[in-house]
Amino acid sequence: MNCQEVREQLSAWVDGEQASVARKRLDEHVLSCASCREWLGRARGLERQFAYARSAPTRDLTGQILAAAAVEPLTRTARYVHWARQNVNRCALVLIGLLQLGVAGMQVAGINFGMVSSQHHGAMTGEHLMNESTAWVVALGVAMVIAGVRPAAAAGMATVLGAFALVLSGYVINDAVNGQVTASRIVSHAPVLLGLIFALLVLRDYRAGRNPPNQHRAVFLDEVSSGERHLRSADNSAA
CATH class of the missing domain: 1.10.10 (Arc Repressor Mutant, subunit A)
Structure with missing residues (x-):
């Protein structure tokens, strides 16, 4: 040998x-x-x-390495901002859901958007319809926020919003032609259409299995499941 x-x-x-x-x-x-x-x-x-x-015990040299490289460590706020930039559609859906909840809050506070008339004896019926509308608006707002946080729920959210927006559009057009709806009430329906658009965008991104738009985005350790937190050699063909 x-x-x-x-x-x-x-x-x-x-x-x-x-x-x-x-x-x-x-x-x-x-x-x-x-x-x-x-x-x-x-x-x-x-x-x-x-x-x-x-x-032997080792010291955490992350801070020294970042300082030597003149790189500022990411704060919690910076990480949230970074996540928001990479998930614009989800953030938009959450914000629209909060806007929808804001509409519900205004209705609870007494802003009826022209739904209740004080000149007719049927005003009590209008009050009840107002309460039903408020409950539905709250439900939609909460569902939008959930779909934005949990994209897997976007499919159901898009289905409900799509059906509701289709039927609602028909009624709004008919009532507007006949003078049965105020302009403020029509505007108050805008979050529904915006929510539908962004629910479909979130659903598209979720089904595509990606976090838009950059495939080479930075990945933080807490975004990776514990079973995937390992390193492979660059010489390993499985890497």
Whole structure:
């Protein structure tokens, strides 16, 4: 056996692997070869250093590395801003849901958008319709926020909003032509149409299995499941 072959086998043995050559043959070569004895001594020394380094406590050098590279560490606010930039459609849907809840809040506060008339005896019926409308507006607002936070719910949200917007549009057009609806009430329906648009966009992104728009975006450790938090060698074909 030449020295190169012996050293490959010795390297496997030092690493705790099973050598493919009998230990006796390796010992015979090492005893007769000063160069391989020296190489084996250095290999054992390195292994002891690595073992000590693995067992010794280490300091978190992240701050020093970032400082040396003149990179500011991301604050919690910066991380939220970064997430929002990468998930514009979801953020928009959440904001529209909050806007819808704002409309509901105004109705609760007494702003009826022309739905209740004080000049007719049917005003009490109008009050009840106002309450029903408020309940429905609250439900839509909460559902939009949930769909923005949990994109998997966007499919159901888009279906409900689509059906509601279609029927509502027909009624609004008919009532507007006949003078049965105020301009303020028509404007108060805008969050429904906006919510439908962004629910469809969120659903599209979710089905595409991506976080738009940059496929090479930064990924933070807390975004990765615990089972995926590992490193592979760049020389590993599976990497």
